[in-house]
Amino acid sequence: xxxxxxxxxxxxxxxxxxxxxxxxxxxxxxxxxxxxxxxxxxxxxxxxxxxxxxxxxxxxxxxxxxxxxxxxxxxxxxxxxxxxxxxxxxxxxxxxxxxxxxxxxxxxxxxxxxxxxxxxxxxxxxxxxxxxxxxxxxxxxxxxxxxxxxxxxxxxxxxxxxxxxxxxxxxxxxxxxxxxxxxxxxxxxxxxxxxxxxxxxxxxxxxxxxxxxxxxxxxxxxxxxxxxxxxxxxxxxxxxxxxxxxxxxxxxxxxxxxxxxxxxxxxxxxxxxxxxxxxxxxxxxxxxxxxxxxxxxxxxxxx
Amino acid sequence: xxxxxxxxxxxxxxxxxxxxxxxxxxxxxxxxxxxxxxxxxxxxxxxxxxxxxxxxxxxxxxxxxxxxxxxxxxxxxxxxxxxxxxxxxxxxxxxxxxxxxxxxxxxxxxxxxxxxxxxxxxxxxxxxxxxxxxxxxxxxxxxxxxxxxxxxxxxxxxxxxxxxxxxxxxxxxxxxxxxxxxxxxxxxxxxxxxxxxxxxxxxxxxxxxxxxxxxxxxxxxxxxx
Numbered sequence: 001x002x003x004x005x006x007x008x009x010x011x012x013x014x015x016x017x018x019x020x021x022x023x024x025x026x027x028x029x030x031x032x033x034x035x036x037x038x039x040x041x042x043x044x045x046x047x048x049x050x051x052x053x054x055x056x057x058x059x060x061x062x063x064x065x066x067x068x069x070x071x072x073x074x075x076x077x078x079x080x081x082x083x084x085x086x087x088x089x090x091x092x093x094x095x096x097x098x099x100x101x102x103x104x105x106x107x108x109x110x111x112x113x114x115x116x117x118x119x120x121x122x123x124x125x126x127x128x129x130x131x132x133x134x135x136x137x138x139x140x141x142x143x144x145x146x147x148x149x150x151x152x153x154x155x156x157x158x159x160x161x162x163x164x165x166x167x168x169x170x171x172x173x174x175x176x177x178x179x180x181x182x183x184x185x186x187x188x189x190x191x192x193x194x195x196x197x198x199x200x201x202x203x204x205x206x207x208x209x210x211x212x213x214x215x216x217x218x219x220x221x222x223x224x225x226x227x228x229x230x231x232x233x234x235x236x237x238x239x240x241x242x243x244x245x246x247x248x249x250x251x252x253x254x255x256x257x258x259x260x261x262x263x264x265x266x267x268x269x270x271x272x273x274x275x276x277x278x279x280x281x282x283x284x285x286x287x288x289x290x291x292x293x294x295x296x297x298x299x300x301x302x303x
Numbered sequence: 304x305x306x307x308x309x310x311x312x313x314x315x316x317x318x319x320x321x322x323x324x325x326x327x328x329x330x331x332x333x334x335x336x337x338x339x340x341x342x343x344x345x346x347x348x349x350x351x352x353x354x355x356x357x358x359x360x361x362x363x364x365x366x367x368x369x370x371x372x373x374x375x376x377x378x379x380x381x382x383x384x385x386x387x388x389x390x391x392x393x394x395x396x397x398x399x400x401x402x403x404x405x406x407x408x409x410x411x412x413x414x415x416x417x418x419x420x421x422x423x424x425x426x427x428x429x430x431x432x433x434x435x436x437x438x439x440x441x442x443x444x445x446x447x448x449x450x451x452x453x454x455x456x457x458x459x460x461x462x463x464x465x466x467x468x469x470x471x472x473x474x475x476x477x478x479x480x481x482x483x484x485x486x487x488x489x490x491x492x493x494x495x496x497x498x499x500x501x502x503x504x505x506x507x508x509x510x511x512x513x514x515x516x517x518x519x520x521x522x523x524x525x526x527x528x
Contacts, residue, residue: 012402013400013403013407013411013414015400015402015403018402203398204400204402207398207399207400208400208411208415209384209387210358210359210360210387210392210398211387211388211411211412211415211459212384212385212386212387212388212412212415212416213384213415214381214384215380215384217415300380303359303360303361303362303380303383
């Protein structure tokens with residue numbers, strides 16, 4: 001007897017190798033996985049930017065002291081020294097440093113041009129303050145500063161941080177929604193392919209069912225095939241997405257306060273490196289679940 | 304063993320579709336375990352529908368049908384696969400899987416029953432040798448003649464030593480020698496305890512092998528003796 005007769009045909013009694021083609025489904029799932037990778041990168045990027053802005057800007061504030069060298073309302077020194085002393089003596093403030101004249105004229109150059117110090121404009125002193133805790137209540141401090149040197153303005157970045165946080169959260173929500181939609185579309189694609197496979201193999205399924213195959217066995221055969229094809233598609237999508245994500249990470253690095261890294265491992269956040277191998281696994285799970293549900297529902301029409 | 308009690312059948316009527324005409328009306332009979340029975344009647348009498356009820360391809364729309372001690376009319380779908388594995392069927396149109404070899408087609412019932420592959424190999428090889436297809440094990444059904452396909456279908460039906468063996472015009476594509484060999488196989492299985500029901504138009508064959516008869520006409524049981 002020839003060798004082929006000895007081959008167990010358990011794995012493909014239903015002829016699914018042809019009914020669920022190894023081209024169309026993996027290609028579509030690969031496209032879905034690629035889109036999911038982009039959406040996940042959007043999610044991670046928005047989260048990282050939000051974190052960076054909150055750490056960098058949220059923990060600093062700017063204090064303007066008009067007429068810095070006039071006598072202060074309280075104490076013996078001038079207004080600038082008094083305000084600095086109040087700031088340094090306030091718990092939660094790490095550093096408070098008055099900007100030099102050069103730094104000030106650098107700041108004003110876009111508006112006043114070079115040589116702003118030569119103009120007879122009374123410029124306030126500007127103090128850059130680093131906060132140890134960005135969540136502290138700054139209202140009492142503003143009041144005390146105003147008492148020490150009336151007219152002192154404290155500008156914190158709360159409003160901007162809140163707006164940026166809302167923007168970042170919205171971007172994350174959109175990215176999450178995109179991932180969800182991609183998963184649903186992938187499930188729909190797999191369901192359509194499975195139903196096409198069921199239609200193409202209807203007779204074989206009826207024969208095997210008539211010989212005593214359980215619903216679980218038939219659904220298992222379809223699910224095994226769909227899982228394999230989906231995982232292959234997911235893997236292809238993740239592999240294709242990796243260089244694109246690295247390129248995007250390089251472009252986005254300056255916005256995150258970093259510099260483009262020569263080491264690809266550090267160019268992408270760890271979360272994204274973990275998510276990429278998760279894509280084939282997620283695709284496989286969606287493939288398995290969708291095929292199981294689709295086939296079990298379809299088989300209910302048989303007695 | 305096999306008990307029909309006022310069984311009626313009409314197709315359709317599921318999923319909101321209108322029910323078709325009733326193809327079997329008020330069928331009642333009982334077959335004791337181990338009998339050999341001819342199922343006779345003109346074309347359109349309902350022989351194939353009666354067999355379909357017996358191999359659980361459809362369920363009765365009225366009445367009670369008991370097969371191998373299981374009341375199938377109301378049984379859960381879950382108990383039916385195990386019951387189907389105890390029923391062998393030779394279909395008029397063979398119903399072989401065209402992408403599988405003759406060997407794998409015959410092996411299918413054993414593999415579905417979870418038999419070890421060594422036993423599958425031995426049993427299928429012996430069965431294919433018995434039906435004269437030892438040299439055609441690797442051929443797929445489209446490469447086989449009608450008679451060869453029928454012998455594969457017969458081998459698949461009996462490989463699992465079923466408790467109930469049903470055949471719908473099994474000798475239609477066989478020459479008289481092969482038809483006699485098939486009858487010997489059926490009788491041998493019947494002697495070993497299998498209940499055998501054979502639907503046939505072949506009056507000469509029926510005359511040569513007298514046995515109990517179920518005679519149908521217009522969807523009704525005309526006689527049972």
